Each structure stands twice: as C-alpha cells, then as structure tokens.
Amino acid sequence: MTVTQSLTRHLKNPELFVDLASVPDRNVAAATKRFSVFNPSTGELLAELPDMDAGDVSKAIDKARSAQEQWGALTARERSDTLWRWHELILNHSEDFAAILTAEMGKPLAEAKSEIAHAAAYLQWYAEEANRIYGETISAPSNDRRMLVIKQPVGVVGAITPWNFPASMVARKISPALAAGCVVILKPAEQTPLVAGAMFALARMAGFPEGVLNLIYASEGDAVGRELCSNPNVRKISFTGSTEVGRLLMRQCSDQIKKISFELGGNAPFIVFDDADVDAAVEGAIQAKFRNAGQTCVSANRLYVQSNVHDEFAEKFTQRVCALRVGDGFDPNVAIGPLIDDRSLAKIEAHVRDAVIKGGTIRCGGNRIGKSGTFFEPTVITEVASTMRIAQEETFGPLAPIIRFDDADQVVREANDTVYGLAAYFYASNLKRVWRVAEALEYGMVGINTGRMSSEAAPFGGMKQSGIGREGSRHGLEAYLEMKYLCMGGL
Numbered sequence: 312m313t314v315t316q317s318l319t320r321h322l323k324n325p326e327l328f329v330d331l332a333s334v335p336d337r338n339v340a341a342a343t344k345r346f347s348v349f350n351p352s353t354g355e356l357l358a359e360l361p362d363m364d365a366g367d368v369s370k371a372i373d374k375a376r377s378a379q380e381q382w383g384a385l386t387a388r389e390r391s392d393t394l395w396r397w398h399e400l401i402l403n404h405s406e407d408f409a410a411i412l413t414a415e416m417g418k419p420l421a422e423a424k425s426e427i428a429h430a431a432a433y434l435q436w437y438a439e440e441a442n443r444i445y446g447e448t449i450s451a452p453s454n455d456r457r458m459l460v461i462k463q464p465v466g467v468v469g470a471i472t473p474w475n476f477p478a479s480m481v482a483r484k485i486s487p488a489l490a491a492g493c494v495v496i497l498k499p500a501e502q503t504p505l506v507a508g509a510m511f512a513l514a515r516m517a518g519f520p521e522g523v524l525n526l527i528y529a530s531e532g533d534a535v536g537r538e539l540c541s542n543p544n545v546r547k548i549s550f551t552g553s554t555e556v557g558r559l560l561m562r563q564c565s566d567q568i569k570k571i572s573f574e575l576g577g578n579a580p581f582i583v584f585d586d587a588d589v590d591a592a593v594e595g596a597i598q599a600k601f602r603n604a605g606q607t608c609v610s611a612n613r614l615y616v617q618s619n620v621h622d623e624f625a626e627k628f629t630q631r632v633c634a635l636r637v638g639d640g641f642d643p644n645v646a647i648g649p650l651i652d653d654r655s656l657a658k659i660e661a662h663v664r665d666a667v668i669k670g671g672t673i674r675c676g677g678n679r680i681g682k683s684g685t686f687f688e689p690t691v692i693t694e695v696a697s698t699m700r701i702a703q704e705e706t707f708g709p710l711a712p713i714i715r716f717d718d719a720d721q722v723v724r725e726a727n728d729t730v731y732g733l734a735a736y737f738y739a740s741n742l743k744r745v746w747r748v749a750e751a752l753e754y755g756m757v758g759i760n761t762g763r764m765s766s767e768a769a770p771f772g773g774m775k776q777s778g779i780g781r782e783g784s785r786h787g788l789e790a791y792l793e794m795k796y797l798c799m800g801g802l
C-alpha cells in the first residue's frame with residue numbers, strides 16, 4: 312500500500328487506487344528513492360511515490376518508441392474506441408477522482424467534480440475527433456501530376472503538467488495526442504501526481520497497449536525535462552506551467568528544433584465599462600477571480616472599472632467577496648481552499664504589502680488565516696495604481712485589485728501593456744464598443760459578458776509570452792499531426 316488512509320477514507324473504491332505507486336511501468340520505475348504527497352489543507356501524508364530520474368525517463372522513452380508504430384497504425388476508430396472506454400471508466404469513478412483531487416490540491420469538492428467532468432469532456436471530444444482527421448487534394452498546376460496532403464502522428468510526445476488543474480491539464484494534452492496516433496510520456500506536478508496516477512490506472516483497464524501511456528512520477532522536474540527535451544526519440548514537448556519554465560524548455564528544445572506546444576502564465580485584465588450590467592459583472596468577476604482560489608492561468612488579475620460605475624461595483628463586489636468561506640475543500644460550505652504552498656502564500660502577502668505601501672486601500676481580507684497552513688483571506692484592494700506589483704505580476708491567489716479608469720481607449724492600451732496575452736474579460740453592452748474592444752485586446756481568449764470560458768470545444772491558448780499553440784477544439788488535434796505533401800508525377 313502506497314496511498315495512506317488519509318486518502319483512502321475519502322474513496323468509494325479504494326482498492327482501485329490504493330497502489331498508485333505501481334502505476335508507472337515496473338521495469339521502468341526501478342527507483343528506490345521516494346517522495347511524499349501531502350494534503351495542503353491538513354498537512355496529512357497522502358502517498359509515497361517512486362521518485363523517478365532521467366534514467367527512468369530514458370527507459371520510458373524507449374518503451375514509448377517501440378509502441379509508437381503499433382498505436383499509430385491502428386485505425387482511427389480503434390483509437391477512438393479505447394479513448395471512449397477510458398472516458399467511461401473515469402466518469403464511472405468520478406466521485407473518487409474528485410476526492411483524490413481535493414485531497415492533493417485542496418480545491419473545494421464541487422470544483423473538483425467540475426474539473427473531473429471537464430477532463431472527461433476532453434476525452435469524449437477527442438474520441439470523436441479521432442475519426443475526423445482529414446487530408447486534402449490540391450489542383451495541380453500541370454495535368455501530369457497529382458498533389459495531395461496527408462496527416463500523420465507527430466510521434467512520441469513528452470508532456471509536463473502543473474498542479475492547479477491536475478486532471479484537466481492531463482486530459483487536455485493526452486487525449487488529442489492519443490487521438491492523433493501519438494504515444495505519450497507524462498510528468499505531472501510534484502505536488503499533485505495522484506489524480507494523474509489514478510487516470511493512468513484506469514487507462515490500463517481501458518486497454519491502451521503497453522508503452523502507449525507512460526507515467527513519470529518525479530520530484531525533480533528539471534532532470535525529467537532535460538531528458539525529454541534532449542532525447543531525439545521525443546518528437547514533441549507539450550508543456551503547461553509558468554512562462555519562466557516554458558522559456559527554459561524552449562531553449563532546451565532548440566538544439567533539435569523539437570516541436571512545442573506551450574500553455575504558460577497570464578495576467579488577465581477584467582474591464583467593466585460604464586454601459587455594463589454591474590450585477591452581472593460582479594458575478595463574472597467572482598468566477599474569473601476566485602475559482603480555484605485564484606490559482607488559474609486565466610484568473611482575472613487586474614480589475615479595471617470605469618469611474619461612473621466604480622463605487623457601485625466595488626461595493627457589491629466587496630460584499631460578495633467577504634462572504635466567501637475559506638477552509639478544507641471537503642467541507643461543503645467552503646468556496647475557497649488553501650493555496651498550494653508557502654511560496655504562493657508569501658507572494659500574495661508581498662503583493663498586499665507593496666499595494667498598501669503605495670497607497671492601496673484594503674476593502675476586505677488582506678491576511679493569512681491562522682499561523683500554520685496556507686489559507687489566505689479573499690481580498691479586495693481599491694485605489695490600485697499600475698505601478699503596484701499586483702497590477703504587473705500574476706498573483707495566483709485570492710486577491711482582487713480594482714483600478715479606476717475614465718478613458719475607454721486608454722484602458723485597452725493599459726490592458727495590453729504586459730508581456731502576457733492569455734485571457735481577458737470585459738463587460739459592456741454597446742455593440743460597437745463590444746466589437747472594437749474584443750478586436751483590440753491582444754489576448755488568445757476574450758470573455759465578453761462572462762467570467763468563464765474554458766471548453767473542450769474551444770481553442771485554449773495565449774499570445775505573446777503566454778504560449779505557443781492551442782489546446783482543445785479541432786485545432787488541438789492539429790498540434791499532434793504532421794502534414795505531409797505527396798506529389799505523384801508521370802501521370
């Protein structure tokens with residue numbers, strides 16, 4: 312038994328998940344070193360897992376390479392059927408998956424259930440898309456030749472995922488890769504490897520052939536990353552995480568001109584214009600800012616509110632924020648769980664301190680809760696200036712800075728004044744303004760009169776330093792396909 316009672320007591324079918332340490336291939340995971348996974352709400356030990364190293368990754372790559380030909384040669388229907396079985400199994404055990412997620416990551420159980428449903432939706436979407444890989448024929452410039460394009464799997468994919476959405480980030484990468492005919496080596500985040508382990512355990516039951524899905528548990532992300540980027544048998548790296556690590560991986564991939572898909576950090580503006588429905592904007596801001604305790608890459612990071620509606624918005628929003636309850640995600644009354652670790656807590660405390668020194672007013676919250684643990688009060692700060700750290704950096708926590716503005720054109724320029732370009736939101740009703748602002752924002756995704764926009768059916772991804780490529784939708788499948796041009800002459 313590698314999973315402790317602190318976790319199994321939350322599960323309906325503990326026997327399925329009690330030995331998550333053995334999910335990586337036994338021959339590969341020869342590791343004797345182990346690392347521990349803790350519940351961030353309680354500090355309880357949840358599991359001890361093999362701490363795999365670069366040598367283990369290299370063996371996994373060899374296995375994946377041997378499996379690539381067989382998996383790529385299956386019909387689209389056969390690959391789709393296996394993805395469907397996996398989808399079905401995950402849905403059948405969704406309550407256990409949600410409990411594992413809440414235990415290792417801390418998010419409220421209702422949010423964990425919604426994440427598992429979202430993860431399953433990716434499997435469903437790409438089980439369907441697997442059957443829709445099309446080539447094309449081209450009108451040739453001369454009659455003695457025919458020209459066409461076929462699509463083929465990229466090959467072995469190395470995938471690295473973060474801790475904030477430990478199930479949906481895995482599904483969003485792996486399902487299109489498998490649908491396209493690629494095989495995968497996945498390294499989930501050190502803090503949240505258990506949901507990924509549980510997903511892989513059920514993948515075995517779904518019937519993926521040996522070597523198609525390979526799991527690497529590791530506490531040293533950099534050693535794993537270096538091997539994945541430098542091993543020539545890995546054809547593509549798909550990474551979700553910070554821009555800082557993305558930059559490093561991009562450099563490591565450059566020697567071999569390896570294909571990359573990167574989903575990186577953000578600094579989302581949330582703009583409320585004076586023709587907006589203020590109540591709807593308040594609800595949207597609560598969703599966009601406080602989901603997952605503000606630890607999402609698309610979290611509203613800077614709230615710009617036009618002067619005419621500023622005071623009404625600030626008042627109503629503050630009231631809603633003060634009422635959000637913080638605590639253990641297994642408590643059904645809790646809306647905000649813990650932060651993932653002390654480092655995250657320290658960053659938010661530093662942002663609050665910096666804002667107060669520079670003239671910000673705390674309207675609610677502002678402090679950590681208790682002397683131990685990583686709980687932080689949901690916080691609203693007004694009188695925020697663009698020179699403050701909260702206006703410039705990704706806070707990644709339950710802290711909402713409100714910036715007052717007058718000029719509608721100027722606010723768009725300010726919103727765009729960042730190296731990031733992942734998500735933006737705005738509330739307005741004038742149709743001309745809606746189109747102008749939507750087109751002017753330099754972001755990969757724009758939520759208009761909504762605070763929530765992620766969907767398996769839509770392309771998710773960023774401009775500028777927020778990433779390269781898109782995940783989800785039909786575009787997410789293309790990222791795992793090579794285009795091959797065939798020219799048939801002498802006809």
Ligand code: NAP
Nearest residue numbers: 472473499500501532533536552553556574575576577608
């Ligand atoms: P992170 O530090 O970049 O870590 C992400 C993953 O990369 C983890 O699995 C981590 O492993 C691994 N890693 C760390 N250093 C590495 C290295 N040198 N080489 C290879 N892998 C390495 O990011 P995070 O703090 O977990 O996640 C938060 C960030 O992710 C935020 O910036 C957020 O905006 C971004 N994010 C973006 C999206 C998106 O779709 N655009 C979605 C979610 C999150 P270890 O855990 O072992 O360190």
